[in-house]
Amino acid sequence: xxxxxxxxxxxxxxxxxxxxxxxxxxxxxxxxxxxxxxxxxxxxxxxxxxxxxxxxxxxxxxxxxxxxxxxxxxxxxxxxxxxxxxxxxxxxxxxxxxxxxxxxxxxxxxxxxxxxxxxxxxxxxxxxxxxxxxxxxxxxxxxxxxxxxxxxxxxxxxxxxxxxxxxxxxxxxxxxxxxxxxxxxxxxxxxxxxxxxxxxxxxxxxxxxxxxxxxxxxxxxxxxxxxxxxxxxxxxxxxxxxxxxxxxxxxxxxxxxxxxxxxxxxxxxxxxxxxxxxxxxxxxxxxxxxxxxxxxxxxxxxxxxxxxxxxxxxxxxxxxxxxxxxxxxxxxxxxxxxxxxxxxxxxxxxxxxxxxxxxxxxxxxxxxxxxxxxxxxxxxxxxxxxxxxxxxxxxxxxxxxxxxxxxxxxxxxxxxxxxxxxxxxxxxxxxxxxxxxxxxxxxxxxxxxxx
Numbered sequence: 001x002x003x004x005x006x007x008x009x010x011x012x013x014x015x016x017x018x019x020x021x022x023x024x025x026x027x028x029x030x031x032x033x034x035x036x037x038x039x040x041x042x043x044x045x046x047x048x049x050x051x052x053x054x055x056x057x058x059x060x061x062x063x064x065x066x067x068x069x070x071x072x073x074x075x076x077x078x079x080x081x082x083x084x085x086x087x088x089x090x091x092x093x094x095x096x097x098x099x100x101x102x103x104x105x106x107x108x109x110x111x112x113x114x115x116x117x118x119x120x121x122x123x124x125x126x127x128x129x130x131x132x133x134x135x136x137x138x139x140x141x142x143x144x145x146x147x148x149x150x151x152x153x154x155x156x157x158x159x160x161x162x163x164x165x166x167x168x169x170x171x172x173x174x175x176x177x178x179x180x181x182x183x184x185x186x187x188x189x190x191x192x193x194x195x196x197x198x199x200x201x202x203x204x205x206x207x208x209x210x211x212x213x214x215x216x217x218x219x220x221x222x223x224x225x226x227x228x229x230x231x232x233x234x235x236x237x238x239x240x241x242x243x244x245x246x247x248x249x250x251x252x253x254x255x256x257x258x259x260x261x262x263x264x265x266x267x268x269x270x271x272x273x274x275x276x277x278x279x280x281x282x283x284x285x286x287x288x289x290x291x292x293x294x295x296x297x298x299x300x301x302x303x304x305x306x307x308x309x310x311x312x313x314x315x316x317x318x319x320x321x322x323x324x325x326x327x328x329x330x331x332x333x334x335x336x337x338x339x340x341x342x343x344x345x346x347x348x349x350x351x352x353x354x355x356x357x358x359x360x361x362x363x364x365x366x367x368x369x370x371x372x373x374x375x376x377x378x379x380x381x382x383x384x385x386x387x388x389x390x391x392x393x394x395x396x397x398x399x400x401x402x403x404x405x406x407x408x409x410x411x412x413x414x415x416x417x418x419x420x421x422x423x424x425x426x427x428x429x430x431x432x433x434x435x436x437x438x439x440x441x442x443x444x445x446x447x448x449x450x451x
Contacts, residue, residue, distance in 0.1 A: 016124070018347050018354075022088030023128020024135065025343040027172060029081040029336060031136035031160050032143070037070040039157040043150070059150045062322045066148070068241075069326065073333045075245040077340065080298050083252065084344050085172060087291050088128070089121050089179035118177045125176035129169035136160070146332065149324030203286065207257040214250035215398065218243040222402035244399075251297065251391060255290035258387050263289070266383060274372055277363075278379025281356070289380070292348035293388040295341030296428060300392035301399070302330075302337045303420030334420070338427065345431040349381065353435050357442035364443035373439055385428050389421065 044063050140158040159165075221243045263282035270276035282289045353360075360373055 018351050019088040019121075019124045020128040020131070022084055022343060022347045023125050023172060023176070024131040025340065026081045026085035026088065027129045027132025027168060028135040028139070029340055030078055031133060031165075031168065032139055032158075033074055033077050033081070033336065035136070035140075035158050035160045036143070037074050038160070039153050040067045040070040042157060058318045058321045061318050062325060063150075065322065066325050066329070069329055071241055072244065073329070075241050076248060076298060076302055077333065077336055079245070079248060080252070080295060081340055082175075083294070084340065085125075085175060086179045087344070087348070089125065089176040114181065118181060121176045122173045125173045126169045129172040133165050133168055146328055147324065148328050149321040203257045203260040205257070207254045211250040211254035214243070214246045218247050218398075219402060247395065248298065251395065252290075252294055255294060255297070255387070255391070256286040258391070259289045259384050260286035262387055263383055272375075274375030275379045277376035279383065281376070281380050282383055288348060288352060289384045292345050292352070292381070293384045293428065295337070295344035296385070297388045297392045299334060299337035299341045300389070300420055301395050303334050303396070338423070342427055342431060345428055346434055349431055350435040350438065353377070353438040353442060357445065360439060360442040361445055370440045370443050373443055374436065377439060381428065385425070393421075
């Protein structure tokens, strides 16, 4: 534990801030989404899932559907926010792999290395969680002014209970410690490999098989469930949410494999040095390449689902209220997904530049210009972005066709999704520009010498 302050002092302040930012964003998003879902559920009361009743008010009639949509937003957003927290823990540990390997080589035990690493990750997660809880509380007031067409939510309804706010930092610290402990296996078992940077990437086709199976399960559910008369609506809701959640999980599981395969093909056919270097970097760490765009993928899938609303009828009071609520909820969900994507993309790209600083320096000394390094990095970003766009368009089209059939060809749906695609590209471009100055700084950095 005496080594912990020295390791912390020896790192770049930006490298310390990145995991904290990721932990804060993950905490704020999870708390806000869960609190919003709880607020809708609290309004459910004794309302029936039968939407055809004449005695219930319009709000009571549409509330069951709104609760289902809120839970669907949870299924789409919360797992990816939690994944961002896990990525932050791994990112925090990646900053110190060589330091921890050096401690292991000079006689440190596995328990000592684990204690130093987990303690460092834990304090960063606690700081990030406290900031995230504060952001969640601060965001409750502006969110309470959103117009869902129903009685407006109060600030208290949009904030988690006090006991949940108190437990959140400790729960996140435990989660971060577990993620760090899993990542520590490489340092504990092969410190020489870590010190030499000899990471061996292994990607299995099982990842792709799981994705195909998840798509098949969704198509079966979308075909069979509407035809099953007499089945409780609660069972249908659970089945739909489970299949959509499985697809989200499977997409993030298959993403690194797709990046790895495409990057290997591009590297073998690359006509320029920049494209070759960028593709080779991705083959060495496809998980990080996909992690940078996974948030954008989910945001585009959510945008595809949100575009369905433009085709809904709007001919009576209940339909108007439902459309107003769904439009507001869809825009809010896409906005939260965009924030998640922005943080995930920006943090991951910046972290990769910091990680690869010595390589940038070595390549610059060997004769590569800063412009060539930028082009290699653009290729490193463009390949996962292209894969993300293809995957998100395919997933959104699949969901739209399965749920709407021929109605999915409505031009308004295509226009809405096209706008989302353009916005996603702008988001990725902006995140790339944020970390671009670090490339030149890393390339021209002075090499530290002993003594």
